[in-house]
Structures are given as C-alpha cells and as structure tokens.
Amino acid sequence: QQQVKQSPQSLIVQKGGISIINCAYENTAFDYFPWYQQFPGKGPALLIAIRPDVSEKKEGRFTISFNKSAKQFSLHIMDSQPGDSATYFCAASMASGSRLTFGEGTQLTVNP
Amino acid sequence: NAGVTQTPKFRVLKTGQSMTLLCAQDMNHEYMYWYRQDPGMGLRLIHYSVGEGTTAKGEVPDGYNVSRLKKQNFLLGLESAAPSQTSVYFCASSRDTYEQYFGPGTRLTVT
Numbered sequence: 001q002q003q004v005k006q007s008p009q010s011l012i013v014q015k016g017g018i019s020i021i022n023c024a025y026e027n028t029a030f031d032y033f034p035w036y037q038q039f040p041g042k043g044p045a046l047l048i049a050i051r052p053d054v055s056e057k058k059e060g061r062f063t064i065s066f067n068k069s070a071k072q073f074s075l076h077i078m079d080s081q082p083g084d085s086a087t088y089f090c091a092a093s094m095a096s097g098s099r100l101t102f103g104e105g106t107q108l109t110v111n112p
Numbered sequence: 113n114a115g116v117t118q119t120p121k122f123r124v125l126k127t128g129q130s131m132t133l134l135c136a137q138d139m140n141h142e143y144m145y146w147y148r149q150d151p152g153m154g155l156r157l158i159h160y161s162v163g164e165g166t167t168a169k170g171e172v173p174d175g176y177n178v179s180r181l182k183k184q185n186f187l188l189g190l191e192s193a194a195p196s197q198t199s200v201y202f203c204a205s206s207r208d209t210y211e212q213y214f215g216p217g218t219r220l221t222v223t
Binding site: 006009032034036041042043044045046049089093094095097098099100102103104105 | 116143145152153154155157160162168170202204208209210211212213214215216217
C-alpha cells in the first residue's frame with residue numbers, strides 16, 4: 001500500500017532527446033508527488049512536484065504528467081543535456097502521513 | 113542559512129565500534145529524517161521525528177538509535193557497527209509532510 005514503483009532503473013539518452021521516467025503508486029490517499037534530483041556526492045534536491053488536482057505541471061524543460069485513474073505519474077525531460085545526468089527519485093506523501101515514500105531511483109546518463 | 117548540515121562527512125569504523133552522526137537544521141523544521149542510500153536500493157528510511165522529543169521507526173531501524181533533544185538537531189547512533197551498515201547516510205528536514213531538504217550526506221565504511 002505504501003510502495004512507489006519506479007522505472008527504468010537506468011536510462012541513457014542522447015543530448016537533445018527526451019528522457020522519460022515512470023512511477024506507479026497504490027495508496028490513493030497520496031496527495032503530493034515530488035521528483036528529486038541527485039548529483040553524485042550530493043544529497044537529493046527537490047526538482048518539481050505535483051498535486052493530484054492537475055494532470056500536468058511544467059517547469060522549464062521538466063514536466064510531470066499525472067494520471068490519477070491509473071495511479072501513475074512520470075517525469076519528462078525535454079531537450080536533455082549532459083548536465084541533467086543524475087539520479088532521479090519519484091516520491092509520494094499525504095497530509096495525514098509523516099514522511100515521503102520514495103521510488104527506487106533512476107540513473108540518467110545524457111551523452112553529448 | 114546553512115540549511116541541513118551533517119557531521120562528519122566521512123568515517124571509517126571497525127566492526128563493533130560505535131559512533132554518532134549529527135544532523136543540524138536552521139530552518140525551524142518540525143520533521144527530521146535519517147535515510148541510508150545503497151546502490152540499487154534507493155533511499156531507505158531509518159528513523160524519523162515529527163517534533164522535538166519524539167522519534168519513530170522507519171523501514172530499516174535495526175542496529176540504529178536516534179535522539180531529538182533539541183528541535184534543530186537529530187542524532188543517529190550506531191551502538192555496535194557491522195559491515196552491513198556501510199552506506200551513505202542522509203539527513204533531511206521538512207516543515208510538513210511534503211517537501212524535504214536533504215543534507216550533503218555522510219559516507220560510512222565499516223571494516
């Protein structure tokens with residue numbers, strides 16, 4: 001019930017391409033879905049987040065698509081750049097909970 | 113604002129030794145968390161606190177203890193280190209159950 005499943009584990013994209021990472025959840029009480037970005041040797045940092053009352057949120061080249069009925073959400077990185085190479089984590093939480101539930105992470109490599 | 117800081121950055125322990133990791137935040141956050149990160153395992157929650165003087169178990173609490181005597185500090189203790197506790201440890205804090213701010217991590221090796 002509390003799990004968030006993330007795929008793929010790793011992803012290699014050419015510069016300028018689109019990177020897509022997917023997550024699925026079970027608990028319908030989740031009401032906040034963030035994506036975290038982690039560079040090697042650093043702690044994760046919030047990249048973008050969405051609430052279930054909207055189906056899409058865009059910030060620059062990063063877009064979250066949210067499908068409430070399918071209990072899935074995804075991160076799209078348009079015009080991927082080598083500087084986007086990092087590990088990405090999806091997560092979910094709810095107001096009545098006390099913590100984030102993280103996916104397993106996706107290691108993205110963008111080749112120049 | 114320093115945000116979330118962690119001490120030390122690196123540590124090597126021998127099996128059976130003990131140590132304490134310190135996390136400090138200057139954002140007046142109520143919630144604080146300790147995670148461990150291992151290759152292919154993502155971020156796993158060890159213990160967390162929803163306020164000063166409170167602690168609770170996460171997914172992988174065995175072998176660890178925590179204390180939150182002051183709101184700004186969250187300590188993670190290893191009483192008798194084991195090689196299985198070799199990992200990168202991250203502390204995080206948050207104002208509510210949503211956005212978490214992470215520290216830079218502590219890389220611990222137990223030989």
